[in-house]
Amino acid sequence: MTHPETVSPPAPHSAEPDAVARRAHVESAESVLQRLDSHPAGLSPEEAAHRLATHGANVLPEAARTPTWRRLLAQFNNALIYLLLAAAVAAGGLGYVIDATVILAVVVINALVGFIQEGRAETALRAIRDLAPPQARVVRQGQRGTVPVAELVPGDVVLLEPGDRVPADLRLVAAQGLLVDEAILTGESAVAEKQTGAVMADAALGDRHCMAYAATWVVAGHGSGVVVATGMDSEVGRISALLRDVRVATTPLLDQLNRFARRFLWVALPSAALVFLFAVFWRGYAWPQALIAVVAILVGAVPEGLPAVISITLAIGVRRMARRHAAIRRLPAVETLGAVSVIASDKTGTLTRNEMTVCRLESAVAWARVTGRGYRPEGALQPARDADAEADWSALIRAGVLCNDADLVARDGDWQVVGDPMEGALLILAHKAGQDPETLRAAWSRLDEIPFGAEHRFMATVNQAPDGRHWLFIKGAPDALLTLCRREARADGAAALDQDAWTARIEAIAGAGERVLGFAAKPLERRSSPFRDLGDGLVFLGVAGFIDPPRDEAVAAVAECRRAGIDVKMITGDHVATALAIARDLGLAEQPRALTGQEIESLSAEALAEQVGAVQVFARTTPAHKLRIVQALQAGDAVVAMTGDGVNDAPALKQADIGIGMGHKGTDAAKEAAQMVLLDDNFASIVAAVREGRVVHDNIRKVVAWTLPTNGGEVMTVIAALLFGLTLPMSAVQILWINLVTAVTLAFEPAEPGVMARPPRPRGQGLLTRLLVWRVVFVSLLFMGVALGMFFFALARHADLALARTLVVNTLIALEVVYLFSVRISHTTALTWHGVMGTRAVLVGLTVVTLAQLAFTYLPVMQRLFETRPLGTHDLAWLAGVAVAALGVLELEKWLVRRGTARNDG
Numbered sequence: 043m044t045h046p047e048t049v050s051p052p053a054p055h056s057a058e059p060d061a062v063a064r065r066a067h068v069e070s071a072e073s074v075l076q077r078l079d080s081h082p083a084g085l086s087p088e089e090a091a092h093r094l095a096t097h098g099a100n101v102l103p104e105a106a107r108t109p110t111w112r113r114l115l116a117q118f119n120n121a122l123i124y125l126l127l128a129a130a131v132a133a134g135g136l137g138y139v140i141d142a143t144v145i146l147a148v149v150v151i152n153a154l155v156g157f158i159q160e161g162r163a164e165t166a167l168r169a170i171r172d173l174a175p176p177q178a179r180v181v182r183q184g185q186r187g188t189v190p191v192a193e194l195v196p197g198d199v200v201l202l203e204p205g206d207r208v209p210a211d212l213r214l215v216a217a218q219g220l221l222v223d224e225a226i227l228t229g230e231s232a233v234a235e236k237q238t239g240a241v242m243a244d245a246a247l248g249d250r251h252c253m254a255y256a257a258t259w260v261v262a263g264h265g266s267g268v269v270v271a272t273g274m275d276s277e278v279g280r281i282s283a284l285l286r287d288v289r290v291a292t293t294p295l296l297d298q299l300n301r302f303a304r305r306f307l308w309v310a311l312p313s314a315a316l317v318f319l320f321a322v323f324w325r326g327y328a329w330p331q332a333l334i335a336v337v338a339i340l341v342g343a344v345p346e347g348l349p350a351v352i353s354i355t356l357a358i359g360v361r362r363m364a365r366r367h368a369a370i371r372r373l374p375a376v377e378t379l380g381a382v383s384v385i386a387s388d389k390t391g392t393l394t395r396n397e398m399t400v401c402r403l404e405s406a407v408a409w410a411r412v413t414g415r416g417y418r419p420e421g422a423l424q425p426a427r428d429a430d431a432e433a434d435w436s437a438l439i440r441a442g443v444l445c446n447d448a449d450l451v452a453r454d455g456d457w458q459v460v461g462d463p464m465e466g467a468l469l470i471l472a473h474k475a476g477q478d479p480e481t482l483r484a485a486w487s488r489l490d491e492i493p494f495g496a497e498h499r500f501m502a503t504v505n506q507a508p509d510g511r512h513w514l515f516i517k518g519a520p521d522a523l524l525t526l527c528r529r530e531a532r533a534d535g536a537a538a539l540d541q542d543a544w545t546a547r548i549e550a551i552a553g554a555g556e557r558v559l560g561f562a563a564k565p566l567e568r569r570s571s572p573f574r575d576l577g578d579g580l581v582f583l584g585v586a587g588f589i590d591p592p593r594d595e596a597v598a599a600v601a602e603c604r605r606a607g608i609d610v611k612m613i614t615g616d617h618v619a620t621a622l623a624i625a626r627d628l629g630l631a632e633q634p635r636a637l638t639g640q641e642i643e644s645l646s647a648e649a650l651a652e653q654v655g656a657v658q659v660f661a662r663t664t665p666a667h668k669l670r671i672v673q674a675l676q677a678g679d680a681v682v683a684m685t686g687d688g689v690n691d692a693p694a695l696k697q698a699d700i701g702i703g704m705g706h707k708g709t710d711a712a713k714e715a716a717q718m719v720l721l722d723d724n725f726a727s728i729v730a731a732v733r734e735g736r737v738v739h740d741n742i743r744k745v746v747a748w749t750l751p752t753n754g755g756e757v758m759t760v761i762a763a764l765l766f767g768l769t770l771p772m773s774a775v776q777i778l779w780i781n782l783v784t785a786v787t788l789a790f791e792p793a794e795p796g797v798m799a800r801p802p803r804p805r806g807q808g809l810l811t812r813l814l815v816w817r818v819v820f821v822s823l824l825f826m827g828v829a830l831g832m833f834f835f836a837l838a839r840h841a842d843l844a845l846a847r848t849l850v851v852n853t854l855i856a857l858e859v860v861y862l863f864s865v866r867i868s869h870t871t872a873l874t875w876h877g878v879m880g881t882r883a884v885l886v887g888l889t890v891v892t893l894a895q896l897a898f899t900y901l902p903v904m905q906r907l908f909e910t911r912p913l914g915t916h917d918l919a920w921l922a923g924v925a926v927a928a929l930g931v932l933e934l935e936k937w938l939v940r941r942g943t944a945r946n947d948g
Contacts (some may be wrong), residue, residue, distance in 0.1 A: 067240065071252070080199065082215060100273050180201065200267055202260045208257065210269045222259065247277065368719075382735070391704075393725045398467040399588065404547060408429070410426060422474055439475050440482065447461055486508070523562050530583075548560075555619050556620070590624070596726055599728075612660065613663055683700040691712050692712055737793045739803070748861060754825070755821065755822045771846070790881060833847075860925050863884075
């Protein structure tokens with residue numbers, strides 16, 4: 043809807059905002075408008091378009107992307123890959139061209155897999171920025187309208203109303219009761235009262251009362267301002283630029299993989315050298331034959347597919363989390379989520395609905411409960427006692443509707459409040475009481491008003507009743523209204539106000555965690571200034587109690603966290619009583635404990651670390667306190683996930699093991715500092731992401747538990763042949779084939795039963811646990827024994843070397859397939875219908891491996907390439923029998939380990 047202005051717009055002229063922005067708070071609004079060649083009537087559309095082309099969009103740009111060629115080369119930057127490249131060079135130098143070619147092909151394929159997955163992750167992250175752009179209300183060429191925030195330019199005149207996010211840095215031109223929450227930028231929890239007068243040049247950011255900065259929130263009042271800085275030139279943009287230069291610490295998963303690769307090299311290279319010397323000087327091998335045997339050992343030992351499979355596992359986790367409204371900005375953070383032991387979360391909008399709701403009404407003689415939650419006009423007034431059934435709440439509700447600047451709108455079946463949430467709740471209350479706010483406002487036209495002000499803590503309006511009389515309505519802080527009133531409303535008329543009784547009742551309501559608003563009214567003899575009529579005759583109508591109800595899904599998510607051994611901490615700028623009441627409703631603890639920001643400041647780092655574990659609520663906190671809370675939790679070896687939405691939250695987000703930015707209310711700087719962004723600002727999405735993180739960690743453990751023993755079996759088979767002076771059961775190129783075709787389906791495994799019933803894994807726990815080391819040794823010996831047995835079995839039947847090797851390769855493939863079925867269900871037996879059938883990914887992988895082995899064994903071109911021979915039905919029958927027997931042995935070992943673990947735990 044547009045409204046023409048009576049003033050004319052300026053003539054087009056190039057603006058020079060940089061110098062103006064630096065001194066905008068020092069100069070008058072008129073001077074700033076003049077220097078920007080602007081006007082209260084705003085710019086013309088043509089001039090706005092010209093300036094947009096000159097100054098660019100009002101957005102914070104994405105961080106510079108890594109060039110494609112550099113991302114591709116980075117896939118080869120791995121110690122294990124270096125080892126394979128060295129093996130390829132050695133094989134090529136000895137004339138084994140096919141072996142060298144296959145080794146290089148494996149390296150390239152793995153690099154391409156990692157490159158493609160990383161590219162898909164970047165594409166998914168860029169999609170986060172494609173959400174519907176926010177709008178700003180502007181005046182252009184004398185007409186009011188809306189434009190995308192990204193299209194604001196220096197010189198634009200922006201209109202501000204309660205609930206708006208300030209879209210750019212503004213020099214205020216008009217301000218009527220304007221209160222702005224600047225905590226997101228300055229860290230100050232108290233709202234800033236704005237006016238239009240200039241301030242001193244050296245005034246701190248929080249003291250520049252004539253400025254409204256991008257990313258801050260309008261809490262109350264109205265105003266307008268001229269844009270002086272946009273995008274990276276704004277204050278929040280400058281801080282965002284600094285945050286982009288902060289280096290991100292290596293995640294635990296990457297650190298563990300790097301340590302594993304280094305340790306592997308320290309063991310593999312000396313071992314290979316010893317095997318080479320043994321084969322040449324003890325067994326009398328020619329050195330080229332010994333060297334190609336060592337190449338076979340290294341090729342079999344190197345888990346060349348591990349980095350690619352882990353990347354795929356993480357990427358799948360990213361995709362699953364995206365379905366749960368959690369966007370992962372850095373792949374390894376997916377796995378770290380699985381280790382989270384503490385979640386420190388904002389209250390408003392994350393644990394609660396951020397939809398204020400009137401839950402009670404109290405007058406001098408009655409009180410009523412109000413049912414229903416949120417912004418849907420569903421519910422009713424329920425008298426607390428039989429005697430309250432006849433109470434008339436119409437006067438109080440009328441005052442709440444008329445002394446009110448909010449609007450209630452329905453969009454696609456969803457009700458939303460435009461303006462202050464508490465004022466919106468009063469409109470919902472009217473609907474529940476059977477009154478239509480729009481009809482009421484039309485019948486009681488507003489004649490004058492006093493906007494809410496921090497100095498008087500109330501709002502007042504003068505309205506004309508349908509009978510022509512004038513009325514004064516006031517709503518605000520109850521203690522402020524009690525000082526103005528001498529009488530209170532009763533059923534039989536007004537009576538003397540019992541201030542002490544009201545004070546006690548208001549304190550009791552606040553102690554229950556509710557916010558309280560008071561209401562008063564009086565008829566006017568004549569129309570006059572509201573301030574002049576605040577004296578005699580004002581009648582106190584009663585109070586309303588408000589709550590921001592917990593999200594239903596958050597209550598369930600908190601319970602799931604407690605079952606999973608994860609502590610949930612609530613961090614809020616709200617009062618202690620309110621925060622504790624919400625904590626009890628959420629079930630954070632039976633008797634939740636609280637610390638205030640003032641108490642945090644009085645504690646040393648050591649004292650805070652001692653107390654923080656037993657505290658569930660941190661109230662009256664500023665963003666600066668979050669960093670201390672995170673550090674204190676980490677000092678107790680907690681793995682911390684921390685939510686934040688402001689620029690000042692960025693240090694805490696980076697300090698946390700998992701920083702979580704808010705997708706709706708968060709600044710770009712906070713999102714840039716975070717490893718994860720919540721697209722719906724919902725606590726339940728955090729818990730869902732933690733669950734997926736545990737699944738990802740389980741699957742990575744399964745990948746490692748499958749890869750190392752199977753590679754170990756191949757290596758030990760070759761080493762055993764060298765030690766006993768036997769012909770090698772497999773060539774190097776055949777070992778590479780085994781490593782190449784075995785399925786990577788473990789990356790797609792769903793959650794096992796009870797994944798959120800286990801406690802978090804300890805901080806610093808590596809991938810190679812004692813149980814995994816035992817399984818590597820056990821399975822490697824099992825594979826070695828079976829492979830050598832089948833090799834000798836084939837030779838004993840007068841088979842040639844090529845046929846015996848073909849049987850060994852197929853045997854190892856079969857063993858790895860049955861071990862895959864065993865390891866994919868790690869906490870129970872795989873000998874169930876679910877375990878045998880597997881997932882869709884497992885069945886697809888099994889089909890691919892089967893077809894590949896048929897080609898490897900029977901296709902003439904593969905026979906020439908890998909020196910294989912076709913197997914007969916007798917060989918295949920022995921192969922199947924050996925595989926089934928191996929599965930039984932593997933499941934027996936799992937059962938014995940589970941039984942031993944249960945006995946030790948008991």
